[in-house]
Amino acid sequence: MAGIKTYLEESYNELVHKVTWPTWAELQESTVLVFVTTLILTVCIFAMDFIFGVSGDAASTWKGLVGFLYAFLT
Numbered sequence: 001m002a003g004i005k006t007y008l009e010e011s012y013n014e015l016v017h018k019v020t021w022p023t024w025a026e027l028q029e030s031t032v033l034v035f036v037t038t039l040i041l042t043v044c045i046f047a048m049d050f051i052f053g054v055s056g057d058a059a060s061t062w063k064g065l066v067g068f069l070y071a072f073l074t
Helices: 002-017 024-052 064-073
Strands: none
Touching: 024 064
């Protein structure tokens, strides 16, 4: 039981005195960066799905722009 108490005391001491917490401005900047990166990745994945015709339904006739061009050229 003494080991757990020591662990909690040392953890608290480290969190209060040794950890450098971000400022409010740094936190907002990081949040905006994560949001913008998520949007960019979402658009890229959507574009790839649209171009290559990826869908969850196996019976779907949609084959994307690549499938459309292949059917058009053959």
